[in-house]
Amino acid sequence: MWKWYALLSAVFAALTAIFSKLGVRNVHPDLATALRVSVILVMTWGIALCGNGMRHIKEIDGRSLLFLFLSALATGASWLFYFRALQCGDASKVAPIDKLSVAITIFLSIVLLGEPAELKTILGGLLITCGSLVLLL
Structure with a gap:
């Protein structure tokens, strides 16, 4: 099953590149990233709240929380640089390098x-x- 999830991830990553390139044309890349993160925040919390994810929140230990926090920082940095690259480069070149x-x-x-x-x-x-x-x- 993981292979299907990975393939779907690749498809949505490709759509992300295309939609982002179209969206970042006339928007400062930092603001575009902030808008993107806001939508993702609402969507993912909605999924966690509507699904069974929240019942496991007390099981998160400090080590896991630390690495999830570091992952979030790395993701944010990646997205900021990605949007800057998309604003001045071709999506067909930026995405493969990414x-x-x-x-x-x-x-x-x-x-x-x-x-x-x-x-x-x-x-x-x-x-x-x-x-x-x-x-x-």
């Missing part, structure tokens, strides 16, 4: 999380890196 995050995640998950370094995973990360480098150069 996806270097996949290769970086592969590397960090092996080094920091101790995940297995399978040949196909490493090869996929290298191919993503090569594609991004082609766009950068």
Whole structure:
């Protein structure tokens, strides 16, 4: 099932790039990011409140909360830079370079999380890196 979720994530990430490029044309990128985050905030809290997510809130420990907070900071920084890149660059070039995050995640998950370094995973990360480098150069 996780593969379907990942594929849907990719589809919505692609739509995000297109919609963001169209939306950020005449809007300061920081303001555009703030508007985007506000909509996401309302949507995700609505899902958590309407679903069963809130009944687990007391189970969150300090370590998990710390890493969720750090994740939020990293996400915010990523979005701010992404919108700035979209405002002055082509979505067809910005989005693939942004996806270097996949290769970086592969590397960090092996080094920091101790995940297995399978040949196909490493090869996929290298191919993503090569594609991004082609766009950068």
